[in-house]
Amino acid sequence: KKRAALKAMATLKRERAAKKRAALKAMATLKRERAAKKRAALKEKADAKRAVVEKKRAEKKAIRASGAVRPFNLFVQQTTSGKKGKINLKKVAAEWKALNEGQLQKYRDQAKKNLSKRRATRQSMKRTPGKYALFVRKNFPAEFAAAKKNTTNHKDAFKAATRAVAKKYKSQ
Numbered sequence: 001k002k003r004a005a006l007k008a009m010a011t012l013k014r015e016r017a018a019k020k021r022a023a024l025k026a027m028a029t030l031k032r033e034r035a036a037k038k039r040a041a042l043k044e045k046a047d048a049k050r051a052v053v054e055k056k057r058a059e060k061k062a063i064r065a066s067g068a069v070r071p072f073n074l075f076v077q078q079t080t081s082g083k084k085g086k087i088n089l090k091k092v093a094a095e096w097k098a099l100n101e102g103q104l105q106k107y108r109d110q111a112k113k114n115l116s117k118r119r120a121t122r123q124s125m126k127r128t129p130g131k132y133a134l135f136v137r138k139n140f141p142a143e144f145a146a147a148k149k150n151t152t153n154h155k156d157a158f159k160a161a162t163r164a165v166a167k168k169y170k171s172q
Helices: 002-064 071-080 089-098 101-125 131-150 154-170
Strands: none
Touching: 002 101, 071 089, 071 101, 131 154
């Protein structure tokens, strides 16, 4: 009887130990899965942040690619490109002042073209306005004019007009 009881007790202990090991193993895999999910989420967040930075960098590069938008800057770029070492800007400025009207006009025209390119690039990068922005653009001037009649304080008129436009938008 004792032997059977000891045997049953040993079996029970083994079963408990096996259950404990299985539970610990399950906990370990659960921890690993959670850690992997956390790492994946952090990586995704970092990738999203990096993508935003890259997009901004690309936008700035596209804007810079339009060229100089001031005639003097354009002149400086063209006269100093390819030169190594120190560049004497006083000499460059003196050369600029020595140019006649015809030569200056060439730089002005090129700068104007570059400016129009830059404006077009910037315009293409703007995102389209949402419903509320379009609504505000349409309704705010009238509301602001009406609010200006009621008060002399510009700030209070702006707040009142903003509240009125928001209320009007919500009541649609």
